[in-house]
Amino acid sequence: MNKIKVEVCVCTGCVMNGAISIIESIESLQDLKRQLNNNNNNNDDSEYEVELSTNKCLGACSHPEMFPYVVINGRPFPKASTENVMSEIIAHFQSSLGGSI
Amino acid sequence: MRGITTPVTKIRRQVFTEIARLAFEGGDYSRIEELPYTIIQGELPHYRDSVFKERAIVGERLRLAVGLPLRPVTQHAPISQGINDSAIADMFYEPPLVNVISFACNACEETSYTVTDRCRCCLAHPCTAVCPVKAISIVDGRSKINKEICVKCGRCLQACPYTAIVKCERPCAASCGVDAIESDEYGRAKINPDKCVSCGQCLVNCPFGAIADKSQIFQLIQAIKKGGEIIAEVAPAFTGQFGPLATPEKVKAALLEIGFSDVYEVASGADIGAIEEALEYIKHVPKDLPFLATSCCPSWSIMAKNLFPEIAHCISGSLTPMVATARTIKEKHPNSRVVFIGPCASKKLEAMRRTVRSDVDFVITFEELMGIFMAKGVEFGDLQESGFSVNGATASGRGYGVAGGVAKAVTDCINQLAPELEVKTDRAEGLSACRKMLTLAKLGKRDGYLLEGMACPGGCVGGAGTMASIPKAVRATTELMSSSEIDVSAKDPAVLEKVGKYSYQ
Numbered sequence: 001m002n003k004i005k006v007e008v009c010v011c012t013g014c015v016m017n018g019a020i021s022i023i024e025s026i027e028s029l030q031d032l033k034r035q036l037n038n039n040n041n042n043n044d045d046s047e048y049e050v051e052l053s054t055n056k057c058l059g060a061c062s063h064p065e066m067f068p069y070v071v072i073n074g075r076p077f078p079k080a081s082t083e084n085v086m087s088e089i090i091a092h093f094q095s096s097l098g099g100s101i
Numbered sequence: 102m103r104g105i106t107t108p109v110t111k112i113r114r115q116v117f118t119e120i121a122r123l124a125f126e127g128g129d130y131s132r133i134e135e136l137p138y139t140i141i142q143g144e145l146p147h148y149r150d151s152v153f154k155e156r157a158i159v160g161e162r163l164r165l166a167v168g169l170p171l172r173p174v175t176q177h178a179p180i181s182q183g184i185n186d187s188a189i190a191d192m193f194y195e196p197p198l199v200n201v202i203s204f205a206c207n208a209c210e211e212t213s214y215t216v217t218d219r220c221r222c223c224l225a226h227p228c229t230a231v232c233p234v235k236a237i238s239i240v241d242g243r244s245k246i247n248k249e250i251c252v253k254c255g256r257c258l259q260a261c262p263y264t265a266i267v268k269c270e271r272p273c274a275a276s277c278g279v280d281a282i283e284s285d286e287y288g289r290a291k292i293n294p295d296k297c298v299s300c301g302q303c304l305v306n307c308p309f310g311a312i313a314d315k316s317q318i319f320q321l322i323q324a325i326k327k328g329g330e331i332i333a334e335v336a337p338a339f340t341g342q343f344g345p346l347a348t349p350e351k352v353k354a355a356l357l358e359i360g361f362s363d364v365y366e367v368a369s370g371a372d373i374g375a376i377e378e379a380l381e382y383i384k385h386v387p388k389d390l391p392f393l394a395t396s397c398c399p400s401w402s403i404m405a406k407n408l409f410p411e412i413a414h415c416i417s418g419s420l421t422p423m424v425a426t427a428r429t430i431k432e433k434h435p436n437s438r439v440v441f442i443g444p445c446a447s448k449k450l451e452a453m454r455r456t457v458r459s460d461v462d463f464v465i466t467f468e469e470l471m472g473i474f475m476a477k478g479v480e481f482g483d484l485q486e487s488g489f490s491v492n493g494a495t496a497s498g499r500g501y502g503v504a505g506g507v508a509k510a511v512t513d514c515i516n517q518l519a520p521e522l523e524v525k526t527d528r529a530e531g532l533s534a535c536r537k538m539l540t541l542a543k544l545g546k547r548d549g550y551l552l553e554g555m556a557c558p559g560g561c562v563g564g565a566g567t568m569a570s571i572p573k574a575v576r577a578t579t580e581l582m583s584s585s586e587i588d589v590s591a592k593d594p595a596v597l598e599k600v601g602k603y604s605y606q
Contacts, residue, residue, distance in 0.1 A: 011482065012475050015344035015568070016114050018106030023345070024570060054345045056482030082105075 004092050005051045009058035009069040017067040025082035026052050029089060050089060104570030108148055109310035115140050117318060117472025120166040124322035125476060130188055131181040136163055158205040167319040168193045171200055190324040192463060198299045198314050198450055199292060205311035206289040209271040212253055216244045219265035228257035276306035278532020279404055300400035300556040301446030301565025314446045318473060321440060321463045325360040330434055333361045334426045336443030337368045338502030338561040341577025342467040342568045349581060350486035355479045368494030370426030371501040372590035376600045377419035379514035382551055390415050392542055392550040395507045397421045399451040400556035401535055409539045420604055422501060423448055427460035428603040438462040442470055444564030466566020496582040497590040503578050504530040504560030508553035510590060517591035528553035530560060
């Protein structure tokens with residue numbers, strides 16, 4: 001089992017600036033995973049798991065320049081966007097699976 | 102684009118936050134001139150060709166957010182012009198509600214059909230055969246549509262085996278169900294005020310952020326600062342709108358923290374409305390009315406009255422949930438001021454109707470409220486839950502915000518009050534679907550029906566002033582509904598007592 005831990009800050013500022021979209025984009029990866037597995041004729045969908053947690057505040061509240069704030073496997077992503085969060089998660093799994101999902 | 106946070110969304114929300122901050126701070130409001138520089142920083146453009154233009158557009162948005170009209174592009178005027186007149190603790194509004202910031206508009210081409218690179222110049226080229234006006238010819242190895250002749254019937258698009266023909270629409274016009282988007286002399290969008298029903302869909306669907314509506318947050322904050330009893334009534338769609346930490350209890354706690362003295366659910370007014378519409382149906386359909394249409398969505402009912410005057414009398418005359426709730430509040434708290442907080446642009450106009458003006462004092466959206474929370478530094482994570490069950494609504498009332506919920510609530514009430522009746526229902530979401538449904542009704546094809554119309558796709562949860570995506574908001578609504586003690590409005594003795602008590606007559 002391959003796990004990736006994604007924490008999304010949901011303080012007021014982060015929610016105002018797209019935290020909800022980021023959460024939904026991470027959730028949407030479940031469908032993408034199925035799609036990618038089908039493309040590769042790979043039926044084992046237990047290979048990786050995204051552990052998503054939303055947090056009261058990851059420390060961005062008082063720093064507007066950091067909204068929205070996401071931490072992936074301990075690495076901070078200030079001013080996160082759906083595209084950089086999703087690609088980071090996908091890249092993580094691709095590298096751990098030797099380039100193929 | 103709905104449910105996706107884009108730079109347009111962020112600017113819109115930042116404008117609300119900055120205006121809320123300005124209002125709370127008070128003092129010299131000509132400081133509004135500095136805000137475009139707070140919102141658009143740096144020397145280089147971020148989204149458009151010039152940083153000056155970006156700031157000018159934000160300037161117009163700031164004006165609309167304090168309720169002021171757009172400035173004429175051809176005359177000098179500071180952003181702050183008129184701001185002291187608008188800094189009052191009462192509703193401040195001059196029409197129109199929904200405005201196109203003309204120089205922000207991209208002047209997108211009106212609806213057209215275009216042949217793309219996918220065209221293989223096939224032997225069959227069925228596109229030419231189906232065109233009723235001979236607008237398609239083969240030029241340089243590709244089908245070409247002569248736009249001068251094209252009547253936009255779309256047949257070529259359907260006939261092409263390579264999906265090479267696309268229909269291009271202006272996103273504002275595509276989202277407008279009443280064909281209110283026209284063009285000015287420069288090809289930019291212009292809203293026909295006689296047709297517009299203020300649903301607000303164009304303002305959330307314009308990818309250039311060129312359309313915005315006026316807000317009342319500036320005046321509401323003046324009222325909060327002035328003190329007195331200010332009571333919030335939150336529309337059923339509120340749940341799930343403010344992020345994962347904002348449980349219904351915490352939304353209430355947050356509203357109390359920013360200065361509201363109490364919070365009511367509009368769902369409780371919806372309960373009264375559901376029973377009244379059920380009684381109306383039982384009494385009049387099919388005897389005096391061929392069908393009954395719901396009345397809660399103001400854009401839908403205005404559209405129906407404008408475009409289908411011959412069946413306008415079939416729209417229910419019952420109080421809308423906003424007004425019913427406001428009247429119950431004012432009965433208990435005669436000196437209070439009532440603020441409707443909802444997903445909806447057009448409720449801002451409903452509250453200005455002569456019959457409603459004394460009931461609802463301000464109307465703001467969830468997104469605008471979030472700007473106030475942001476300005477006040479309200480963090481849902483730090484709030485204590487306050488208990489929302491004070492005036493617990495039924496599941497029927499709480500379901501009003503989701504498409505289909507109103508028809509279900511009214512039908513359930515009819516079944517409860519007159520079990521012998523068999524009610525047929527039809528419903529539509531989005532004004533263009535609503536028009537189709539009313540066309541059928543006008544032809545007598547919906548006789549005996551209860552019709553639900555919702556101007557926004559998805560119902561109120563898809564309104565222009567929402568924060569959450571529709572599926573998330575639907576889930577949150579279902580959750581709140583399941584926490585209701587009573588499932589159907591007509592089973593709640595406390596609601597039955599109020600029926601007929603607050604009506605327009």
